[in-house]
Amino acid sequence: MAEVKLLGSWGSPFSRRVELALKLKGVSYEYIEEDLANKSPLLLKYNPVHKKIPVLLHNENPIAESIVILEYIDETWEGYSIMPKDPYQRAIARFWVKFIDEKFFAAIWKACWNEGKEQEQAMEEAWELMNTLENELKGKKFFGGYNIGLVDIAANFIAFWVGVLEDVVEIKLLDEDKFPNLCKWSEEFLSCEVVKECLPPRDKLFAFFQARKEAITASKSMVYK
Ligand SMILES: N[C@@H](CCC(=O)N[C@@H](CS)C(=O)NCC(=O)O)C(=O)O
Incomplete structure (x- = not known):
């Protein structure tokens, strides 16, 4: 089974976007709360460019930037459509x-x-x-x-x-x-x-x-x- 993890922060609208997309698709995921005042080695490893949450890990492949992640989720999992078809x-x-x-x-x-x-x-x-x-x-x-x-x-x-x-x-x-x-x-x-x-x-x-x-x-x- 595919392993999905989300590095996020409780108050961030950007990581909440990703959670909403995952839930709409019915994808189970492990949520990892990031301390933005003391960024984890995991965040720095997986988003070395911006060093920001959210980061989605799909089978250890990192994807950063919430909108990029939303489109990835829509293309990867079937079911609910986040993007229009046309x-x-x-x-x-x-x-x-x-x-x-x-x-x-x-x-x-x-x-x-x-x-x-x-x-x-x-x-x-x-x-x-x-x-x-x-x-x-x-x-x-x-x-x-x-x-x-x-x-x-x-x-x-x-x-x-x-x-x-x-x-x-x-x-x-x-x-x-x-x-x-x-x-x-x-x-x-x-x-x-x-x-x-x-x-x-x-x-x-x-x-x-x-x-x-x-x-x-x-x-x-x-x-x-
Ligand atoms: N454009 C990014 C924005 C993400 C963003 O601004 N994340 C903030 C939390 S709300 C962050 O990680 N800030 C840490 C920092 O700037 O060092 C996205 O859409 O994912």
């Missing part, structure tokens, strides 16, 4: 995943951890990006249509992590009046049992971001003293 639709799915990875994370991060004018600008930027996704979801349950697909998995951060960050930094980004489709999508996505199994505990994630917020505030007060 080449044009596959290209479109890859386009949106690239949009989320290249634009979204940076915009949300800036909106959460900046203050004043910079934060306002970052929030405007995040809203513009959310609006683009809002339009893409028109008339659809999931980005993938009736079922969760590549783009939905890649957007897990928007559905879950953004809400926790909003509570910690006390801003509202994913506003139901502004983005009804995106909010509905998030609700649908989070209500799937398999998705619930692939989310970090909310309290733990809240405490993690809260500690980050306190560290940032403390470092700022040191500078201004």
Whole structure:
């Protein structure tokens, strides 16, 4: 039987993406929690280029980068389809995943951890990006249509992590009046049992971001003293 291992980190949306894909396919795997403050020899051996999780090991063959891993999983195991069958639709799915990875994370991060004018600008930027996704979801349950697909998995951060960050930094980004489709999508996505199994505990994630917020505030007060 094939041996599948995943090097991941509990709070990482990237490793949670991979877990979700494995569960959708019904692939059993061994999960290895990585301490990112003290990276293991295994991680450094298997992802020497980026030294980041997630890394999937399939019969000792390492694959890094969550989206590369998701496509590998889809091509390797039969059953549930993560990627659309049609080449044009596959290209479109890859386009949106690239949009989320290249634009979204940076915009949300800036909106959460900046203050004043910079934060306002970052929030405007995040809203513009959310609006683009809002339009893409028109008339659809999931980005993938009736079922969760590549783009939905890649957007897990928007559905879950953004809400926790909003509570910690006390801003509202994913506003139901502004983005009804995106909010509905998030609700649908989070209500799937398999998705619930692939989310970090909310309290733990809240405490993690809260500690980050306190560290940032403390470092700022040191500078201004
Ligand atoms: N583009 C990568 C991003 C992975 C990533 O940023 N992983 C973070 C955890 S969320 C990490 O391993 N960070 C360790 C570091 O930067 O040293 C992917 O999609 O897999």
